[in-house]
Amino acid sequence: MKALFKHSSGRLKTSRIAFLVFFVLLVCLSFAYKMGKSADKVLVKIEHVFEAEKKEEKLKEPIAGVNKTLEYPVPDEKSEIKQESQKISHAEPKEKPAPMKAGKQAPVRVAQPVEYKVDNSVQKPGSKIKTEPKAKPQSEKKPVPKIIAEHMANHTPVENQAFEKVDNNKPKTPEKDQVRFTMAQALKVDLNKESMKTKNEKQETLKLSSKEYFEVYKQWQEQGGTLDKEKALVSLRILNLENVYDLFQMKAVVIKEGVPHTDLEDNSRVANASLSEFSSTCFVVSNPWGKWGHALKEAGFREKDNIEVWYYTYEFVRNSIYARALKAFEWSVEKQNLPKDTDPSTADVLGTVYAVNKDGGGSFGVFVPKRIDFKSKLSVDIDPLACFKGQKDIEALNRAGLL
């Protein structure tokens, strides 16, 4: 050992020792670096991986279950209630359950997490309910969110409503329809180099000149005005929303035990009154821990908490999105030569959201339907150029090669 670091004259072998010291220094700095890194962060990463796998496995079964129930839909009693109360007065929440005591009606969930297996779809006129024996015990056994539970307690049984609908042949115009979301990772800004490689680079982003931008923006907003509010709505599945939800002026809010609790953007406590400006239509994240897990943990929530994540949105944005979805539905009905009176609620629209940026600053989001799945298991791919002829954002997205 002595000969390894010393000459026979007693002098040190300085180069060897220098290498050794340099290496030891780097090792020490590595330890210091690892110690300096948040241990919580490491744990979060590990848990996140395992949770994501679990969630995916969990989701497989419920999705199959949902598809099954969609074949034999029962009416959406919440939609029914909402519709009726709207006809009377917007300010009259008589028929509505009021889990939130803030003067404003509670936003009606427009999508249910598939784990709950609660079906909001509407009974098709003339069709027979075949699932009564199955559907009822299923809804009783599964954990049901507070809002849903209160609806069931306060109103007529689902089966009876369904028969009423069939008998009276009422048009089904649920204000809130079923929306399911498939989302990727929640947006996370971290000064860590790897995570700082922003996901926005991978996002579906369109850059337009100032003139084009305003034309597209105006057209997108006006589109919402064309929505026939009396018409039944289609189900929605929106991709990429987690990356651009803010461009839709949406607010991500944690709903704890049926009550708005925390704003995920700044972890502040949400007051119900602060949500009064938003539409009563909310978009529900189907797998909040898979998509907002990091933010939820930072906000102090635990997985055992009874929480959901909802996107609150403004009415005009919601109308624009639904206008596009219904347009796609009508186009697919025409293309497939389906009956013109096909119920939109029997369809499920899958679409992607894109960010539209302006040179010099400014951005907003647009929704483009990509595919429609009917309950009859028919799938129709949407040709956006043909379906949304004359829509400038579609043309620009196509020119940019994003469609």
Next chain:
Amino acid sequence: MDFVRWFLENFGIFFGSVFLVYLFLMIRRIIVLYDYLRYVPKGEEETVLEKENFKAFSFLGSLFQRLEKSSKNKETYHQFVVDAIWAELDCRISVHFQAISGYVSTLVLIGFAGTIFGSIGAFNEMFQGLASGRAAAEVFAASWNNGLSTALYTSLGAAAIGGVVLTLIGSRFLLTRAKRLEAMISLRICQIIGGEE
């Protein structure tokens, strides 16, 4: 190693490599100095006049023998031998101090260059991001990845490494011992020329 990867990512490949090489060179010079100075007494209570402590300047042994010989023979050129002893001391010790000071100065300049270089990239990214209307968080992230981290870390690294090394060479473990070694050599020369044993 995570740290090295982090270091190269944040300092940039070029500046990170330069910093690591300079760090190694400084460590090597300090070890060379330690090798020469480790036998020099460090305690204040100890005297530098101990005759037994020739080990501290053993690398000057042949020159001292030459000085003894010329002094005994009353040769007139012994002054040149004394000059040779001091020159050898400079050659073995002082040059390393100067080299380390040079590395520190150069490292500070390299850090400054890294700051300028990184700032150019970061500002470029900022202007492009603002012009294209990207979100502030996105622009900041892109700036950080494209120069801002290099700009800040090179300055920080140069200051930290330079500060540590300057402190180290100014400490009693190196500079004080070097000065004490000079004193010991002076006394030894006096002993030889004065004929003391």
